[in-house]
Amino acid sequence: MITDILNIRWQDVIDIILTAILIYQLLLLLRGTQGIQILAGILILLLAYWGARRLDFFTLEWILESFVKSLLLIAIILFQSDIRRMLSRVGRRAIFPAGYSEPKILEEIANATDSLAKQKIGGLFVLKRQGKLRDIIEGGIRLDATVSCELLLTLFWPNSPTHDGAVIISGDQILAAGCVLPLSNRPDLDKALGTRHRAGLGVTEHSDAIAIIISEERGQVSLAQEGRLTMNLSRTQLLHNLNEIFTKNESTNTGWYEKISRLFEKK
Numbered sequence: 001m002i003t004d005i006l007n008i009r010w011q012d013v014i015d016i017i018l019t020a021i022l023i024y025q026l027l028l029l030l031r032g033t034q035g036i037q038i039l040a041g042i043l044i045l046l047l048a049y050w051g052a053r054r055l056d057f058f059t060l061e062w063i064l065e066s067f068v069k070s071l072l073l074i075a076i077i078l079f080q081s082d083i084r085r086m087l088s089r090v091g092r093r094a095i096f097p098a099g100y101s102e103p104k105i106l107e108e109i110a111n112a113t114d115s116l117a118k119q120k121i122g123g124l125f126v127l128k129r130q131g132k133l134r135d136i137i138e139g140g141i142r143l144d145a146t147v148s149c150e151l152l153l154t155l156f157w158p159n160s161p162t163h164d165g166a167v168i169i170s171g172d173q174i175l176a177a178g179c180v181l182p183l184s185n186r187p188d189l190d191k192a193l194g195t196r197h198r199a200g201l202g203v204t205e206h207s208d209a210i211a212i213i214i215s216e217e218r219g220q221v222s223l224a225q226e227g228r229l230t231m232n233l234s235r236t237q238l239l240h241n242l243n244e245i246f247t248k249n250e251s252t253n254t255g256w257y258e259k260i261s262r263l264f265e266k267k
């Protein structure tokens with residue numbers, strides 16, 4: 001046993017790590033879906049097969065053995081939509097890692113912000129960076145849709161179910177809407193500013209995310225970063241600030257570890 005451990009090759013270590021990551025990601029992908037129930041069913045049948053073998057129940061073993069032999073095929077058929085979703089996610093991240101370097105994304109966000117402000121419709125966008133916002137995203141309505149000005153406007157349209165709360169964006173993807181953010185406790189904040197601004201500021205105190213706040217009352221746009229609020233921005237100023245934050249920093253600040261973890265990360 002000890003000699004086996006001593007003989008372990010570096011390939012075995014990588015093999016074990018990759019298998020663990022794969023299983024963990026599969027479980028994350030299936031969590032909360034019907035897939036997890038199917039997986040539990042398969043595990044019960046595998047347990048029954050193992051029991052039948054141990055107890056020499058030949059007929060049951062024979063039936064379950066045929067099932068176990070075709071398990072891979074059965075799993076592919078049962079999980080085809082989950083597998084498709086996972087492959088497209090991995091492929092998309094490998095080729096187009098989550099980032100804001102594509103100028104069109106920031107323009108779509110700036111256009112939506114400007115349009116909401118002009119119509120005095122309240123809005124709150126959170127632009128995710130390296131820091132995880134999993135709890136916040138899971139509390140909202142999951143979307144996984146491509147960023148577009150039209151969709152962002154629709155999400156904040158009065159009476160829409162996603163009108164309240166924040167939209168979380170990561171690169172070219174809208175991850176979730178209707179998300180509740182942690183509120184800032186800053187005592188020196190202008191008393192005229194309500195919970196939308198405190199929420200936008202709060203998320204930037206807890207993470208490296210950027211928040212764009214559109215005031216319903218005054219139709220003004222504010223940008224929050226690292227617990228600081230820059231208020232009353234025009235469309236041009238907002239776009240300029242976003243470009244400064246993202247296109248310059250994002251590509252240089254991302255190390256190899258972040259690049260690899262983004263590939264597997266479930267946001």
Ligand SMILES: Nc1ncnc2c1ncn2[C@@H]1O[C@H](COP(=O)(O)OP(=O)(O)OP(=O)(O)O)[C@@H](O)[C@H]1O
Nearest residue numbers: 122164165180181193194195196197199215216217
């Ligand atoms: N914790 C939170 N997370 C996300 N959104 C929140 C949170 N709390 C409040 N909001 C949003 O803020 C809205 C209330 O805005 P409120 O009037 O208090 O803010 P405000 O900062 O004064 O902005 P406005 O100028 O738009 O009135 C809620 O309807 C909701 O959409």
